Amino acid sequence: MEEWMEQKKSVILSSRVRLARNYKDYPFPDRLNEKGCEEIVEQVGRALDGFRKIVVGEVDDTTKYLLVERHLASRELMDNPCGALFFNEEETLAVMVGEEDHLRLQSLEPGLGLRTAYERIDELDRKLEKVLPYAYDPQWGYLSSCPTNVGTGMRASALVHLPALSMTGQMDNMARAVSKLGITVRGMYGEGSEPMGDLFQISNQLTLGRTEEELISRVQTTVESLAELELEGRRTLLEYGHLDLEDRLNRAYGLMLYAKKLELPEFMRLISDVLLGAEMELLPVRAVEPLQDLLVTMQPAGLAKTMGDEMSPAKINILRAKKVQEVLRDLKEED
Numbered sequence: 223m224e225e226w227m228e229q230k231k232s233v234i235l236s237s238r239v240r241l242a243r244n245y246k247d248y249p250f251p252d253r254l255n256e257k258g259c260e261e262i263v264e265q266v267g268r269a270l271d272g273f274r275k276i277v278v279g280e281v282d283d284t285t286k287y288l289l290v291e292r293h294l295a296s297r298e299l300m301d302n303p304c305g306a307l308f309f310n311e312e313e314t315l316a317v318m319v320g321e322e323d324h325l326r327l328q329s330l331e332p333g334l335g336l337r338t339a340y341e342r343i344d345e346l347d348r349k350l351e352k353v354l355p356y357a358y359d360p361q362w363g364y365l366s367s368c369p370t371n372v373g374t375g376m377r378a379s380a381l382v383h384l385p386a387l388s389m390t391g392q393m394d395n396m397a398r399a400v401s402k403l404g405i406t407v408r409g410m411y412g413e414g415s416e417p418m419g420d421l422f423q424i425s426n427q428l429t430l431g432r433t434e435e436e437l438i439s440r441v442q443t444t445v446e447s448l449a450e451l452e453l454e455g456r457r458t459l460l461e462y463g464h465l466d467l468e469d470r471l472n473r474a475y476g477l478m479l480y481a482k483k484l485e486l487p488e489f490m491r492l493i494s495d496v497l498l499g500a501e502m503e504l505l506p507v508r509a510v511e512p513l514q515d516l517l518v519t520m521q522p523a524g525l526a527k528t529m530g531d532e533m534s535p536a537k538i539n540i541l542r543a544k545k546v547q548e549v550l551r552d553l554k555e556e557d
């Protein structure tokens with residue numbers, strides 16, 4: 223049982239719960255003028271204690287991309303210059319103002335932590351509701367410009383790594399099957415993002431007509447079932463294609479150890495295999511967590527920041543290869 227829990231932890235990388243909230247006395251964001259947006263930013267800022275504030279229009283592109291890479295903000299928020307992001311020091315709580323809704327409250331947790339994430343965001347939501355005039359209807363619940371967000375306004379999601387299901391060509395079928403249960407499968411950066419590195423975001427499709435607890439339970443059960451199927455897939459690969467699997471994983475490891483430049487799509491493909499190899503103990507890697515961290519730190523804006531804000535793709539690719547090798551050498555198990 224303990225071993226299963228450990229393995230499952232490596233499949234489920236992080237959890238997020240977000241709540242969509244709107245003001246009752248302002249038009250929805252697509253009709254909101256700049257003045258209205260600034261007023262809401264100001265009021266939310268006053269209601270939040272100890273949060274860092276970033277106004278989208280006041281920061282450079284690298285900082286914007288970095289916030290998306292760190293999963294603190296959505297891509298959509300970054301298109302609104304008067305929008306703002308507030309987040310706490312631990313980066314576990316964030317509030318986006320001026321996204322698809324006036325407010326998007328989000329809570330992030332490592333691993334499968336949907337309930338903890340929900341409790342934390344619920345506490346913040348109750349605090350804000352006391353001072354901000356939310357648009358709420360006793361029959362429909364929280365109101366939103368997009369019908370899929372009316373009701374609880376909640377999306378609960380988990381970011382999962384499913385290389386065995388991808389390798390065996392089962393992901394399309396899985397996505398179709400879970401959609402019948404009201405579950406959506408997206409890429410790692412959410413709506414509209416292509417899956418990379420066999421990373422998928424699993425979340426509830428609708429927020430109306432069910433309680434928060436029901437929605438979380440449904441996402442949690444689906445994610446746990448997918449994790450079980452993934453682990454089963456790994457066992458099958460070991461049993462029936464051991465040599466092919468070892469060959470593929472070692473090739474990825476070798477490329478990562480010796481490449482002089484790594485573009486993002488290639489890096490994401492290789493890191494997925496190397497993570498799988500480390501988790502299955504088929505590669506000489508001592509620990510998995512530093513590899514998981516690379517999924518965030520090796521994205522372009524994070525690397526550009528370490529080079530002093532220069533977004534030159536060629537230089538970023540060289541730096542990525544160098545940094546990955548430092549980590550892999552540090553994690554190498556002696557023979």
Ligand SMILES: Nc1ncnc2c1ncn2[C@@H]1O[C@H](COP(=O)(O)OP(=O)(O)OP(=O)(O)O)[C@@H](O)[C@H]1O
Nearest residue numbers: 236237238240293295296379380381410411412413
């Ligand atoms: N489980 C998760 N772990 C880490 N980050 C996540 C997770 N789920 C979502 N995110 C991040 O949240 C951001 C928004 O994701 P997404 O577009 O799916 O949600 P949303 O904006 O709440 O949904 P929508 O606007 O479609 O109703 C993305 O940048 C994504 O990286």
